[in-house]
Amino acid sequence: MSIAASIGITSCATCPVGRASGVGRGGHCPLVDRTRPAGEWIYVEGEPAGTIWFVKRGTLVLSRALRDDASRESPLGVRGEGAFLGLEALVRPTYTDTARALTEVKLCGASRDVFDAWLGPPGTPARTALEQTLEHACAEPPRAAGPDGTALRRVARWLLELRQDRAPAIPRRVTSNLLGMVPETLSRALARLAAVGAIDVSRRSLRIRDRGLLASLAGERTG
Amino acid sequence: MSIAASIGITSCATCPVGRASGVGRGGHCPLVDRTRPAGEWIYVEGEPAGTIWFVKRGTLVLSRALRDDASRESPLGVRGEGAFLGLEALVRPTYTDTARALTEVKLCGASRDVFDAWLGPPGTPARTALEQTLEHACAEPPRAAGPDGTALRRVARWLLELRQDRAPAIPRRVTSNLLGMVPETLSRALARLAAVGAIDVSRRSLRIRDRGLLASLAGERTG
DNA sequence: CGGCAATTTGAACATTTTCAATACGGGTGG
């Protein structure tokens, strides 16, 4: 519960990983900093999972190749500050998805072996829980959620949940896929929301104008 | 990687949790067995997260209330042997979803405090990784996967991925929601697959007849 | 053997996707 949140991870002393390593109490964090520019691929689905990363700053998209057409990929999540990336390396030989930087990112990384050593001896309760969790998370293919309302409704809801910090950089294609629709549909939904005055939208900015209206369109326990 | 799989968890000595507790080496596992009949609710979304469970046998559905209509709920996953349930208790005050037994299940459970103690001292690397992972997993609302093919295609793919063991008990309503469609659509898709001879389907049995045909319908890198 | 609930089927309807054309906005090079 007291996990690092939106304060910003500025140093190893304010980083959960750093603290767990005992930085400041004579400990040393084995993960090393790297900064990567926006647009860069951190790792690619299917390649040997050699490195595990921790996000200190910035935002990334996780995506997986469409099975229909391996040349296209469908975004399946966004990760930001405080997330681990590539943890599947602990239970899988290869990465299960592709991670790409959406903004400039600051990552701390370590090889699988180093990370493994950092976690402590195998077979401890905490490691077991972690590994079982990862095992099951990786095994489960990404599933479509049930049809939970129309496109307009899903978009309205998404806007309400929006973390201020994550919003700006996410391209339409990513967002639309996350919401289970094609970019055109997202465009239309945003246009409609703008038309009724719920939001202000331009090609690259987005602002909620009337949160109450948005909520009612989202179908939140009606008002 | 050597995590308990389909062999069956028959005793604490073959259970990951038991082994991590040192059962057989003088240790004692703090989780206690419970058997619950099919159909029973294990916990409900929103209620205080007091107990964490480990699945030793059987299958459960996890679901979350639809935001449109809190009276209905949409299944968002199936958990079986070897999965932890209600782990969100470590980072959240309340359960984030509802767990219901699909078959008779054998669970081992412990209160949050007991489980917490079992995990060992807070702030260790393994615990940190576990907690960060859970934190992010809980925070992320279940997202629809991108429109990854038509209903027929998704159903065909699902059939191919099907774990033999999980198949039998899952009702249509659950399956259909997992696949992002209404039960009627699933019915029709199954009927069509049966019509072309890819599967044999009856109201409560399901058998793959022609795996190759199914794969081609699923759009697996074309043949 | 009846009643019930889940599933299947049918047909009309609504929505979303598709395909194609257009408008932007940012970056580049003159």
Place this chain on the structure above:
DNA sequence: CCACCCGTATTGAAAATGTTCAAATTGCCG
């Protein structure tokens, strides 16, 4: 500093797909 170009986003109209609602069927259970 401005014109040009390219990729992303938007818009339009038609087509396909999935949903809805209602009715019929089936299997299960008392």
